[in-house]
Amino acid sequence: MKTLVWVEHDNSAVKDATLAAVTAASQLGEVHLLVVGSGCSAVAQAAAQIAGVGKVHVADDAAYANALAENVAPLVAELMGHHDAFVAAATTTAKNIAPRVAALLDVMQVSEILSVEGPKTFTRPIYAGNAIATVESSDAKLVITVRGTAFAKAASTGGSGAVEAVSGAGASGLSTFVGSEIAKSERPELTSAKIIVSGGRALKDAETFQQVIFPLADKLNAGVGASRAAVDAGYVPNDYQVGQTGKIVAPEVYVAIGISGAIQHLAGMKDSKTIIAINKDEDAPIFQVADIGLVADLFTAVPELTGKL
Structure with a gap:
């Protein structure tokens, strides 16, 4: 074949x-x-x-x-x-x-x-x-x-x-390229990053998302992801979205912060080698797939973790 x-x-x-x-x-x-x-x-x-x-x-x-x-x-x-x-x-x-x-x-x-x-x-x-x-x-x-x-x-x-x-018919005349706006970031691209730090709706707003997630990602040289809920709420652009309707990723380490773990999100990251979850709800579904789980207030735990790295 x-x-x-x-x-x-x-x-x-x-x-x-x-x-x-x-x-x-x-x-x-x-x-x-x-x-x-x-x-x-x-x-x-x-x-x-x-x-x-x-x-x-x-x-x-x-x-x-x-x-x-x-x-x-x-x-x-x-x-x-x-x-x-x-x-x-x-x-x-x-x-x-x-x-x-x-x-x-x-x-x-x-x-x-x-x-x-x-x-x-x-x-x-x-x-x-x-x-x-x-x-x-x-x-x-x-x-x-x-x-x-x-x-x-x-x-x-x-x-x-x-x-x-090889050669083909070339332009079909059905469409033309007008332009593109490609997001640029100094951080690793999601689908190729070895470490990803993702945030969920619990981060409240765009400013808080940046204050909590970005410093940790910078310390780990990680890509930044988000749940669909966080993207829909306007915390980050949709190219950050991980999940069934976003990007499918499988990094060495996936850190899920304030993400409950809806099946649509799990479909995009459950093949990660090591999954670390931080959530104050001990019954959150994300803990069912996590290798390491921390039940804690992310607004206290994440800055503390970032400070110790």
């Missing part, structure tokens, strides 16, 4: 989520990568170094500069004539492309797989991760998105894939 893996990049480096997708794809068969962009030759060369990669297809065209799904999906569908499966990490961009590819191929998409059980058999979460379903596809071609936290990252060096230029 030949798999085609979508490479997500910033035109200079391959993103970590792609490395997890490569691991998943390698369990299906021969791994080919697809690098799409404008002036992306450096990314293609970096992708060719990923362990286990046999070939890198490169579509370098101005029409693909911003990875517009309406332009990329037809290219992927065309390349699927020579591949058995299209695999992509379950990121915002890939979630926009993969369903369009599935529609063009007239197949069902298998979303956010957690494991590969056979050539066409996979496990995936349902009911906000409270149950794991085993699913088997009967389609001739597979379109799969991968939950990055469920697979180890492939080594970024050690490979020697051949680089091959």
Whole structure:
């Protein structure tokens, strides 16, 4: 079986989520990568170094500069004539492309797989991760998105894939790129951070959130996350949100402060290696998944903890 893996990049480096997708794809068969962009030759060369990669297809065209799904999906569908499966990490961009590819191929998409059980058999979460379903596809071609936290990252060096230029129809005329506002932070990005400090609605307001959470995160060189309740209340922007409708993370250490532990939030962080919870409610659901729990007033405990680091 030949798999085609979508490479997500910033035109200079391959993103970590792609490395997890490569691991998943390698369990299906021969791994080919697809690098799409404008002036992306450096990314293609970096992708060719990923362990286990046999070939890198490169579509370098101005029409693909911003990875517009309406332009990329037809290219992927065309390349699927020579591949058995299209695999992509379950990121915002890939979630926009993969369903369009599935529609063009007239197949069902298998979303956010957690494991590969056979050539066409996979496990995936349902009911906000409270149950794991085993699913088997009967389609001739597979379109799969991968939950990055469920697979180890492939080594970024050690490979020697051949680089091959490909071309597609280019701009479809269905959409145009107008602009983007990308949040910038000196702290680690949530999906790649080894330590994450998250705050919940108990932090009262945006100013208090910053006063309590940010100093601790700075001491730990950690990413900053938040529950949906905190985001909806306006404490922090929505790119901080961790959970089923936010970002799925699995850091080495996840510190949940003033977060009750609703199932939607747990779905986004319960795969963390070590979970530390601070909450004054001893019956909060977060303590059921926490490795270390502290029943205390966060406004006293967190500043004390920060001061001792």
